[in-house]
Each structure stands twice: as structure tokens, then as C-alpha cells.
Amino acid sequence: MPRNPFRSEAEMFRFLGVVIVGAVLVVLGAWINVWVGVVVAVLAVGGIVWWLMQEPVPGAAEPTPKLESHTPDGTHRVLILVAPGGSAPAIPDRATQVLVVVPALASTTEALTGAVDDRRAEAEQTAQSIARALSRDGRSVRCEVGADDPVLAVEDALRTFGADEVVVDGDDAMVEQVRARVAVPVTRA
Amino acid sequence: MVAHAEAHLDHHGDHPPEPHFSSRISPSILGMYLFIGSEIMLFGSFFTAYFFVRVVNGDTWPSLLSSVPKAFPLHLPVYLAFINTLILVTSSFTMHWALRSVKNGNAFGLRAGLLLTFLMGLTFLITQVTEYLRIGFNTSQGAFPTIFFCLTGLHGCHVFVGLTILLFMTIRAFRGHFDPGHHHGVEIGGIYWHFVDVMWILVFLTVYII
Numbered sequence: 001m002p003r004n005p006f007r008s009e010a011e012m013f014r015f016l017g018v019v020i021v022g023a024v025l026v027v028l029g030a031w032i033n034v035w036v037g038v039v040v041a042v043l044a045v046g047g048i049v050w051w052l053m054q055e056p057v058p059g060a061a062e063p064t065p066k067l068e069s070h071t072p073d074g075t076h077r078v079l080i081l082v083a084p085g086g087s088a089p090a091i092p093d094r095a096t097q098v099l100v101v102v103p104a105l106a107s108t109t110e111a112l113t114g115a116v117d118d119r120r121a122e123a124e125q126t127a128q129s130i131a132r133a134l135s136r137d138g139r140s141v142r143c144e145v146g147a148d149d150p151v152l153a154v155e156d157a158l159r160t161f162g163a164d165e166v167v168v169d170g171d172d173a174m175v176e177q178v179r180a181r182v183a184v185p186v187t188r189a
Numbered sequence: 190m191v192a193h194a195e196a197h198l199d200h201h202g203d204h205p206p207e208p209h210f211s212s213r214i215s216p217s218i219l220g221m222y223l224f225i226g227s228e229i230m231l232f233g234s235f236f237t238a239y240f241f242v243r244v245v246n247g248d249t250w251p252s253l254l255s256s257v258p259k260a261f262p263l264h265l266p267v268y269l270a271f272i273n274t275l276i277l278v279t280s281s282f283t284m285h286w287a288l289r290s291v292k293n294g295n296a297f298g299l300r301a302g303l304l305l306t307f308l309m310g311l312t313f314l315i316t317q318v319t320e321y322l323r324i325g326f327n328t329s330q331g332a333f334p335t336i337f338f339c340l341t342g343l344h345g346c347h348v349f350v351g352l353t354i355l356l357f358m359t360i361r362a363f364r365g366h367f368d369p370g371h372h373h374g375v376e377i378g379g380i381y382w383h384f385v386d387v388m389w390i391l392v393f394l395t396v397y398i399i
């Protein structure tokens with residue numbers, strides 16, 4: 001991924017400097033011959049693109065900080081991640097509040113075109129059926145449809161629902177991905 | 190929903206919750222990406238029109254309609270535009286100086302930098318308007334004059350918007366609204382001003398040089 005030269009004023013200013021140098025070369029080329037100027041312009045644009053591709057993206061090498069989560073004393077909140085069409089997983093008996101998150105898994109084409117209504121409806125249906133299955137006296141269960149990326153769906157949910165643990169109804173790879181992004185215990189259902 | 194509301198109260202007390210967004214890019218930076226991206230597309234469409242018209246016209250370029258009397262040869266004020274380019278490029282340097290100053294707690298540098306940037310931008314715009322008045326052709330005289338005024342006029346509009354932003358930034362600077370820890374307005378305004386500068390260099394090269 002190339003560096004974005006418009007991310008800060010300092011980077012934009014540096015980009016301007018590069019453009020000025022390129023412009024001077026184009027002017028010199030065009031002074032000799034118009035088509036030399038055109039060729040220099042093409043080369044200058046290519047050079048700038050190459051330079052941007054070579055530049056490291058700031059912060060890309062640093063590990064992404066894990067998302068922390070806190071809950072009030074006397075409660076035990078459990079966040080459950082279930083794929084669309086999945087069934088209710090087993091949750092700890094001490095859970096007092098449960099949030100069921102079902103990501104609206106969409107293909108790249110569907111996500112880019114915004115044609116995710118069917119996927120969201122499918123996720124909503126799964127989330128509601130699981131929430132009904134997990135409800136019992138004294139336990140509050142809520143459900144919501146998450147982003148099309150399961151890990152991002154967990155992150156989003158944790159920002160509004162502080163959880164003591166996350167239960168993932170998925171494969172080991174999915175559990176590891178979630179574990180890498182959040183600072184609360186993650187278990188596989 | 191009840192649990193949701195309780196969660197908010199537990200975490201945030203009497204103040205509103207933190208913004209909730211499905212992205213790892215902060216909203217302000219994402220907004221700038223989208224804005225600059227849309228601006229590049231806008232200018233790109235005008236550049237496309239320019240080169241289309243130029244290619245269609247063949248060897249005679251720049252040209253006016255054959256029905257236009259040849260009393261005066263078509264002449265672009267390249268030297269004037271070059272001086273204007275230098276003024277605008279210099280204004281980017283003063284803009285950068287202003288940002289560096291506010292980061293270092295130098296109030297004088299911030300105010301002087303922004304004021305100089307504004308004055309140079311205003312000089313650029315006034316010079317461009319003067320050029321329009323004396324250039325000797327108008328949009329009814331062919332495809333070249335039309336695309337010339339469209340492309341340089343589009344950029345002129347952006348300079349006007351940039352000047353408006355700069356005016357507010359300068360007023361705020363003189364009122365002491367910025368300090369080393371709070372200068373987001375200068376930073377974002379600076380990005381826009383440099384972008385306008387980069388675009389002018391491309392417009393200048395395209396219209397006046399190549």
C-alpha cells in the first residue's frame with residue numbers, strides 16, 4: 001500500500017516540493033520540444049507514483065494496539081460472535097448480560113455496491129433467533145448485526161458494549177484473529 | 190435496548206459516548222481522503238476535456254474559431270502566469286512556515302505566515318482576474334477559450350475557497366485560538382492550500398507550457 005501524501009500538512013508540502021521539481025523538468029523539456037515536454041511529464045508522473053509506492057506507510061510496521069474493554073463490578077458481560085446461519089453456542093452460567101453479534105458477511109462486489117440488504121436481513125434473523133434461545137430469567141440478551149468483517153464487527157461491538165469475555169462460534173483462525181485485536185479473553189464455542 | 194442504554198451510562202456517565210465507526214482510519218483523515226479524492230476526480234474531468242479538445246483540434250493549438258477576426262494573434266501571457274505560479278508556490282512555503290511556527294509555539298510566525306499566505310493568494314487571484322480582462326478572447330470564440338476559462342476558472346474558484354479558509358484561519362490565529370497542542374484547523378487548511386498549489390502547477394503546465 002503506497003503512502004498517502006495528503007495525510008498531513010507536512011507530507012502534502014513535501015509532495016508539493018516533488019511536484020515543483022517535476023514541473024521544472026517538464027518546462028525544460030517543453031522548452032526544447034513540445035513532445036519532449038510530454039515525455040518528461042509522463043516520466044515525472046511515473047516517477048512520483050513509483051516514489052509513493054516505495055515510501056513506507058507511517059505506522060504500518062507497528063503492531064495494532066489491542067482494543068481494551070471494561071465492565072462495571074457485579075456484572076459479567078459476554079460478547080458472542082456467530083456467523084449468519086449459525087446456532088446458539090454454550091455460554092458461561094455467570095453471564096449476566098449477553099450481546100450477540102452476527103456479521104453481515106458480504107462478497108466484495110456486494111460490499112462495494114452496497115447491495116448488502118439481503119445479507120443484513122439474514123444476519124438479523126440469525127441474531128434474533130440466537131438471542132431468543134439464550135434468553136432466560138435475570139439475563140439480558142441483546143443482538144445486533146455487525147460489519148462485513150467479523151473481527152471488525154467484534155471491535156465495533158466492544159466500543160459500545162464492554163465485555164468480560166468474547167465467545168467466537170467459528171474456526172481456530174477466526175478465534176486467533178479476534179484474539180489478536182482485543183484485550184479480553186477469547187474462547188471458541 | 191435496555192442493556193445497551195445501561196452500558197452507555199456505565200461507561201460514559203453524564204457525557205455523550207465516543208463516536209462509533211467501522212474503520213481503523215480516523216474520521217477526519219478519512220474525510221480528507223474522500224474530499225481530496227473527489228477534487229482530483231473533478232479536476233481530472235476538466236483535464237480530460239482539455240486534452241480531448243486539443244487532440245480533436247489537430248495541429249493548430251491554441252486556436253480560435255475561423256470566424257473570429259484575426260486582428261490580434263492569439264497570445265497566452267505565459268510570463269505573467271509564470272510569475273503568478275511563483276507567487277502561489279511561495280505562498281505554500283509561508284503556509285508551511287505558519288504550521289511549523291504554531292507547532293513550536295511561535296505565535297508571530299503563525300500570524301505572519303498565515304497573513305502572508307493570504308495576501309499572496311489574493312495577489313494570485315487578482316492577477317488572474319486581470320489576466321481574464323485583458324486576455325483578448327472569450328468563451329464564445331472556440332473550444333480552446335472555453336476550456337481555458339473552465340480549467341483556470343475552476344482552479345480560481347478553489348483559490349477563492351482557500352482564501353476564505355485562510356481568512357478564518359488568520360482571524361483565529363490573531364485571536365489566539367491555536368497553540369502547539371491545538372492546531373488542527375491550520376493543518377487541514379494547509380493540506381487544502383498545498384493541494385490547490387499542486388493543481389495550479391498542473392494547470393499551468395498543461396495550459397501554458399505543453
